[in-house]
Amino acid sequence: MQAYFSMFYETLFGFFSLFILAKVLGKTQISQLTAFDFISALILGELVGNALFDDEAGVAEIAFVVALWGILLYITEIITQKFKRTRHLLEGNPEIVIYQGKLIRDTMKKNNLDINQLQNMLRSKDTFSIREVEYALLETDGTVSVLKKPAFQIPNKKDMNVSQPEVHLSITLINDGEIIYDNLKEHNLSEEWLLEEVKKQGYEKTEDIFYAEYMKGKDLLVLPFINREHIKFKE
Template structure:
């Protein structure tokens, strides 16, 4: 029983420590996963696992190791922001693998990338014909970004000389049947106005699961009672 309690406490502590470390390192570490981020994530994960289940290791020693490694990772991140040379060494740099519609085989060999991998990445971007590609770049996070040839680019409203309405970022107003007061205040939306809009749709705030003011300024309400008699995947 004592071992179970010890493991429970260690696991809880490990989770709290990693949440704290992740908050310090920031969202970019989660989203980018460059060389530096990959090493930091793997190492911190191993240390946290040891803190959680390896009862033969001293808790404070593991915590010191985690704090030290987190400090190193944070320091490298800070230095990378100030120095392009350090940034290139820590994070690497993008590599062009297609230029002017031509595959750069030498760069692909350096990256140890096969044509199968390249084709798969292109298909994931809805490109099934490689002749559509003008440029392809392997980014720092391991993903490929593609610029299509002009003749394969989608037509935009600007190309058709159509009037474009200004759009704004969607604003969430109600979630789980409760008004998000902070968001309303920041966006100069009164709760009274929101309640009146709900009433005009014969709804109360408690009836609404989710409400958002979309990018085009329209209000969208999703009610708890969807009134769908035969929903898909009911079971």
């Protein structure tokens, strides 16, 4: 009986410890599960499980395991926030699998993604034919984001007999105050042009900008750093 009682309160302690840890680490650990997050969750569950069924492990040992692993995950999160170059290693980057209606074979091969898997992922986005897709990106959490061709967008422009404008993919030029030079170069844009566009919208330096997005034929989208306390929510 004593053994069951011991397992009972150790299980409760482990449950609430993991709950608190999930709250501290934030919602992204659940809603955007990357490969690194998935491995972390498996290891954490294994550590807690072993501690629960180890006769020599008690509440103190479970607390130590949960706290240590939580600290390691928190430090990793801080590193990815402070040092943006580490995000590619730990979180990965979205990759284009369909570009202007064409499949990018080497991207699919690199990610071990076959046609059947891709079609299944597209169907989850209410897209039942690859011919409907202009762009598709494989996200870091393993899902696919889809931008349909104008003729298949809702409402259906083909049925309404309206003109079908050319589709362009948005490009990130500034992220967390840093210029993405590779994207500038890829789209034949200069840093001078970017700084001029930023100044037109009232910003003197890129360090003041949280995100800037370029899309051909449209004005540069510039979003400054804003915290929740700066936003007035409607009652």
